[in-house]
Amino acid sequence: MKLIATIMVLATVWSCGSIAEEFHVSPQGDDANPGTLSRPFCSLARARDAVRGISRPLKADVTVTLHDGLYRLTEPVMFTAEDSGSAGHPVIYRAAPGAKPVLSGGRAVTGWQRHGQSERVVVWRAPAGKAVFRQVYIDGQRAIRARTPNRECDHTFGPYWPANAEQESTGGSWSLVVQAEHGKPLLGLARASEVEVVLLSHWYQQRLLVGRIVAAGDTVRIQPLHQEGKFNKQERFYRGSWFFLENALLFLDAPREWHHDAQEGYLYVGLPPGADPNALSITVPVVETLLAIRGTAERPVEHLTFEGLTFTDTTWTQPGLRGMNFTQFAQPIPVQGEENKMCPPGAICAEHARRLILRHNTIRHAGATGIQFVEDVDDADIEGNRIHDIAGNGMVIDCHALRNPPPEKQSVDVAIWNNEITRCGRDYTNGGGILANNVRRLIVEHNHIHDMPYSGMQIGNQPPKPAGADIGCGENRIRFNHVHHCVQLHDDGGGIYTLGGFQKGTVIERNHLHDIARGPWAGRNGITPIYLDNGTSGVLVQDNTAEAKERNGSAGNTLRNNRPDQPEIAAMAGLCPGYSPRVLGQ
Structure with missing residues (x-):
């Protein structure tokens, strides 16, 4: 029996x-x-x-099942079509119940010795190798790369000094013109070419390496190195710009500032008197991408889920090699021959994938982007994640920004919901929460997006002329999001921002937006909670708790009932546990 x-x-x-x-x-x-x-x-x-x-x-x-603890990576963990699940049997990578597994691209720096002291700070140094890194974390908190003037505000990263840019002649070299007292730190500085001039102009940030320096009366002229791809606007665009200087040991004069001498292989940190770095956890990032999901158009990666994991401590060193010019949402202006290096990498990076699920993860301390869909990621869910303390953008969908992308280049049916995205743009300050380029049937619902130096989200990208031309971006749904305290530094942005083109079928409705206002360092370009820019057309914008405006040739949109005093809409917006846009009727 x-x-x-x-x-x-x-x-x-x-x-x-x-x-x-x-x-x-x-x-x-x-x-x-x-x-x-x-x-x-x-x-x-x-x-x-x-x-x-x-x-x-x-x-x-x-x-x-990943159990508690720290998993240090020295290279990305790669997933290809060979690692796929199936519709009936997915492959799931998840945290054990109650566990907090952490995948880190960082390494610890130890062996600290006292190096010097001033009134405010004790400077320590330790061997850190000659490989370049651009961030340092002390006990899990971002430290400040040594700069002048010293940072005083954690929202605007100010104060700054004024600067203008001038071109010697048509097609000639450019120089920054600054007040003599502000250019003085560069005069006679050994290895001045390692210093970055960080220049803010409206929605742009440039990182320029110092070249020729000329003092003339009450001004100093700084001629940056490697001007290819820089200064792509007319002179008037740069009038009233702001700047600071970064990356010299001379500038290290405040607690929690740091400097890496890559030639000598030492890391210097400043700490308050009485603090001992040997009793602290000091980490530098060494890996650009932690999770790389890379299929092909013919063989996509399918049916993978990553749930409950923490991804932290990634790097991106490209901006320090020749400098970099970023337009809005921390998008580098391409340099001929280097286009393939101009897409800031994600801590999680995916391309050519189907039914990818990223659920209840934490992404923090990314050196460029948190989550990056390079291209052709369809029917994906980004649900319930916390993305914070990011150098550039929280997430980017289709980083190439092609107009009318073919199917093998365009992501379709991506759903982003119940995520908290905050404190992006920490280094590349015109970064923001979500950049979705020319995508179709994107769902962005019930997210909490806040504390950004630039915009909360951008849908679409630069259109061709004439204004309102089709760019292959449409049928996108932006609803029930709580977006606030954005555009704190730059101008020409908003909480929800669209950048041009005929976006037929796109709906922006029932979002709660507030505290989207001009900051002390912004220029005079427009700042609006919901900002339809540069020839945007075909969008329905209704029942939001903030003003919406068409600007710069945008027309043919429907705007109605967008005003602050709507508490019932505010109450419905933001995180909503248990909600799923995949359920019919929601």
Whole structure:
């Protein structure tokens, strides 16, 4: 009788197709282990390889459970079409119940010795190698790259000094013209070419490497190196600009400032008297991307889920090589021959993927972008994540910004909901929460987006002439979002911002926007809570709790009932646990 029962159970298992596969990962594990709960792997890459070794098509769900602890990465964990799940049996990488696994692209800096002291700060140094990095974190908090004038405000990153830019002749070299007292720190400075002049002009940020310096009376003229791709506007655009100087040991004179001498291989940090860096966790990022999901147009990656994980400490060194010119949403102006280097990388990066789910993760301390969909990521969910303390943008959908992109280049049916996105643009200050270029059927609902030096989100990108031309961007749904305290530094932006083109079928409705106002360092260009810019047309904007305006040739949109005093709309906006835009009727 027992034998018959056993046979019946086995027959049932075989007929249903299977028993779920599960692997476990722990920092205390060993990649020589079988990946069981009692004998886990120690790396995500090893678990991926184990999943890859299961024969396809999958006959059961596959789950990889990551347990508590810090997983330090020295290169991206790559997922290709070989790692796909299926519609019936997805592959899920998730945190163990109650666990907080952290995937870090950083390394610890230790061996600190006292180097010097001033009235306000004790300077310490430690060997950190000659590989360049652009961020330092002290006990999990972003430190300030040594600069002058010293930063005093954590929202605008000010104060700044005034600057203008002048061109010697048509097609000639450009120079910054600054007051003598503000250019004085550069005069006689050894290795001045390592200093970055960080220039803010309306919605632009430029990072310029110092070249020739000429003092003349009450001004100093700074001629930046590597001017290709820089100063792409007329002189009047740069009148009334602001700047600061960054990256010299001479500037290190305040607590929590740092300087990396890449030639000598030392990191210097300033701490208050009495603080000991050997008792602190000091981390520098060394990896650009932690999770790389890379299919092809012919073989996309399919049915992967990443849930409950923390991704932290990534780098991006390109801006320091030849300087960089960023237009709105921290998009580099291309330099001929270097176009492929001009897409700021994501801590999570995906291209050519289907049914990718990023759920309940934390993305922080990214050196460029938090989540980056390069191109052709369809039917993806970005749900319930917290994205904060990001150098550039929180997330970017289709970073190439092609007009009328072909199907193999365009992302379709991406849903972004219930995410908190805050404190982006920490280094590249015209970054923002969400940049969605020329996408279709995008859903952005019930997100909380706040504390941005530039705009909360941008839909669409630069259109061709004439204004209102089709750019392949449309049928997008922007609803129930809570967006506030944006455009705190730059101008020509808004809480929700569209950049041109015929965006047929796009709806912006029932969003709660407030505290979108001109900051002390902004120019005179427009700032509006909902800003339809540069020939935007075909958009329905209704029932939002803030003003909406068409600017710069935008026309053919429908704007109605957009005003502050609508508490019922405000109450519905923002995070909404349990909500899903994938459920019919919501």
